[in-house]
Structures are given as C-alpha cells and as structure tokens.
Amino acid sequence: MNGTYVLGVLVPVLILAVVLESLRRGRLRERHALWWIIAGVLALVAGIFPSSVGWVAEKLGIEVPSNLVFFSGIVILFLVSLQHASELTRTEAQVRTLAERVALLELRMDQRDDR
Amino acid sequence: MASIGPVKRNAPRVLVIIPALNEEASIAGVIAEVRESIAGAEILVIDDGSTDATAANAKRAGVMVARLPYNLGVGGAMRVGYHYARDAGFDVAIQIDADGQHDPRSASQLIDGLADSDIVIGARFAGTESYAVRGPRRWAMRVLSAVLSRICRTRLTDTTSGYRAAGRRAIRLFATHFPAEYLGDTVEALVIAHRAGLTVSQVPVAMRERAAGTPSHNPLAAARFLVRASFALAFALVRPSEQYRSEVDAQ
Numbered sequence: 001m002n003g004t005y006v007l008g009v010l011v012p013v014l015i016l017a018v019v020l021e022s023l024r025r026g027r028l029r030e031r032h033a034l035w036w037i038i039a040g041v042l043a044l045v046a047g048i049f050p051s052s053v054g055w056v057a058e059k060l061g062i063e064v065p066s067n068l069v070f071f072s073g074i075v076i077l078f079l080v081s082l083q084h085a086s087e088l089t090r091t092e093a094q095v096r097t098l099a100e101r102v103a104l105l106e107l108r109m110d111q112r113d114d115r
Numbered sequence: 116m117a118s119i120g121p122v123k124r125n126a127p128r129v130l131v132i133i134p135a136l137n138e139e140a141s142i143a144g145v146i147a148e149v150r151e152s153i154a155g156a157e158i159l160v161i162d163d164g165s166t167d168a169t170a171a172n173a174k175r176a177g178v179m180v181a182r183l184p185y186n187l188g189v190g191g192a193m194r195v196g197y198h199y200a201r202d203a204g205f206d207v208a209i210q211i212d213a214d215g216q217h218d219p220r221s222a223s224q225l226i227d228g229l230a231d232s233d234i235v236i237g238a239r240f241a242g243t244e245s246y247a248v249r250g251p252r253r254w255a256m257r258v259l260s261a262v263l264s265r266i267c268r269t270r271l272t273d274t275t276s277g278y279r280a281a282g283r284r285a286i287r288l289f290a291t292h293f294p295a296e297y298l299g300d301t302v303e304a305l306v307i308a309h310r311a312g313l314t315v316s317q318v319p320v321a322m323r324e325r326a327a328g329t330p331s332h333n334p335l336a337a338a339r340f341l342v343r344a345s346f347a348l349a350f351a352l353v354r355p356s357e358q359y360r361s362e363v364d365a366q
Contacts, residue, residue: 093295096187096191096295099183099184099185099187099191100183100187100191100194100195100198102183102184103161103181103182103183103184103195104181104195104198104199104202106181106182107159107179107180107181107199110179110180111179
C-alpha cells in the first residue's frame with residue numbers, strides 16, 4: 001500500500017469526521033453541511049477506488065482524469081459560495097427588518113414618555 | 116406627539132417623512148420650513164444612523180424622531196416612515212430630503228396631485244427652474260425616465276427625485292414592500308407601484324442648490340450609475356409580484 005493511497009483515503013475521512021462532528025455539536029447546520037458531505041463522500045470513493053475516477057472521466061470524455069477531480073472541486077466550491085451569498089442576503093434582510101422595527105419601537109416609547 | 120396648526124375638517128392627515136443622514140446643519144431649517152408650508156402636517160425625521168447631532172437637533176425642533184441603530188440607506192429609512200404612516204392611519208406621506216434641496220412650498224401641489232394618482236413625484240427637470248445636474252449623468256437619468264415612463268404609461272421626467280407624495284394605497288404597499296436596494300427607493304419603488312396596479316404622476320417643482328456637496332459630472336460614474344440603474348430596473352420588472360396587489364387591496 002503506497003503513501004498516496006493512504007493519503008487519498010485519510011483526508012476525505014478526516015473531512016467527513018470534522019463535518020459530522022460539527023453537525024453533532026451544532027456548530028454547523030445541516031443545510032450548510034450538505035455540500036461538504038457530498039464532497040467528502042465523493043473524495044472518499046475516489047480515494048478508495050482510484051480507478052473509478054479514470055472510469056468516470058472516460059465515460060464523460062475527459063482525457064486527463066485529474067481534470068475531472070479539479071472540475072468537480074470547482075463546481076462544489078462554486079455551489080457552496082453561492083449558497084453562502086444567498087444566505088447572507090437573507091440574513092442581511094432579516095437584520096435590516098429588525099433594525100427598522102427597533103427604530104419604530106423606540107419612537108413609540110418616546111411618544112409614550114412624552115405623554 | 117407634535118401636531119401643529121388648525122386642522123380643517125376632512126383635510127387629509129399628512130405625514131412628512133424626512134430621512135436624514137448627518138444633516139445637523141440643515142435639519143432644523145428644513146423642519147421650520149415644512150411647518151410653515153404644510154399646515155397641520157405631522158413630521159417624522161428618520162435618523163439613518165447619523166454620527167452627528169441630527170437627531171438631537173430634530174428633537175429640539177419638536178418633531179418625532181425615529182433613530183435607526185445603524186445606516187440602512189434611504190430605502191430602509193423610508194420603510195420605517197411608511198410603516199409608521201400605515202400604522203398611524205395617515206392619508207398622505209410626503210418624502211422630503213433633509214439637505215434643503217426640496218422646497219416644501221411645492222408640497223401642496225404634490226398633495227393635490229394625489230386626487231388622481233397614488234404617487235406624485237416632484238420632478239426637477241419639468242420646467243420651473245434649471246437644475247444643477249448636467250452632462251452624462253443627466254443623460255443617464257433621461258434614459259431611465261424614458262423607460263420608466265413607458266412602464267408606468269405616463270410622462271415622467273425625473274424618476275430619481277426623492278421628493279414625492281404617496282396616498283393611502285401607496286402607503287400600504289410601501290410599508291411592506293419598499294425596496295432597500297441601490298436606487299430602490301426611487302426607481303424600483305415606481306416599478307413595484309406600477310406592478311401593484313397603482314398610478315404614478317408628476318408635478319414640476321423648483322429645486323434649490325444643495326446645501327453641501329456637488330453632483331458628479333464624471334462620465335465613468337454616470338456610466339456606472341446607468342448600469343446599476345438598469346440592473347435595478349430589470350430585476351424589479353422580473354421579480355415575482357403576486358403579493359403586491361393583495362397588500363394594496365387589503366383592509
């Protein structure tokens with residue numbers, strides 16, 4: 001068993017372990033973890049059966065199998081950052097609404113005090 | 116609550132909303148002018164996270180002040196204003212800038228305009244006086260106005276004007292759907308109003324020089340403005356809008 005093979009299995013296992021542990025402790029919500037779990041499982045499969053990457057690459061018509069790995073990595077990172085941007089937008093809108101409500105509440109309190 | 120002046124029977128209840136960001140120098144003067152020109156109106160200053168004495172000066176002038184905990188932009192400030200106007204049952208909400216460039220004496224024309232439409236814009240280029248914006252930025256604003264005129268099916272010459280009056284239906288719509296994006300308070304608000312079935316019109320108003328700061332004449336800045344405005348417009352047009360109408364017709 002060569003070193004690269006061990007590394008190819010160990011790193012995905014580590015990633016999955018970190019993600020699952022974060023989920024367990026509630027530091028990561030399930031909808032954020034989804035992409036990381038998908039990435040970890042794919043990497044684990046590729047690590048355990050390196051030939052599977054070559055097989056899929058051939059089926060898709062990709063000449064250099066490692067390009068398939070890079071491509072999948074980029075796609076997953078892209079989806080993750082898109083999800084983050086969209087959640088950030090939603091969170092901003094929520095915080096904004098709260099700020100507006102706070103301003104209105106303070107105004108009502110002022111009016112009550114003045115009376 | 117500061118209600119001033121004799122109120123005629125059946126006169127519309129008017130709320131003047133003044134979004135203000137660091138306008139400690141001009142705010143008291145604007146409030147005094149509004150009081151003088153719009154009898155019986157209540158005034159609400161929205162302090163949009165100012166770091167100076169804007170809120171204190173406005174309070175000293177005896178008007179209501181809502182303070183946003185941090186800067187939200189004109190869109191956020193106006194949302195607070197319309198929300199308040201809706202909850203307190205006002206018939207008319209008028210938006211006036213805190214820097215003194217809008218002349219409150221034209222407000223009665225805006226209110227009169229509400230007899231036949233839901234939103235009335237105080238348009239700066241509509242003839243009464245020359246206005247300082249020239250060059251590429253003005254062309255960009257013209258393009259925008261031409262497109263919005265077609266959308267709203269009425270002649271609009273100054274769609275980026277922040278001087279406007281809203282009737283009850285518009286207040287109800289804007290209390291929940293006033294956009295907070297770039298140019299949302301002017302451009303997108305008009306599109307939302309149109310899509311909700313509200314009517315828009317304009318009256319010419321004289322505009323005064325800004326107390327401080329000069330409008331940009333940089334062609335690059337104008338191009339950027341046009342691109343961002345087109346984006347805002349395009350997305351305003353394709354946004355799902357089922358909920359708008361129900362908001363207007365509620366109550």
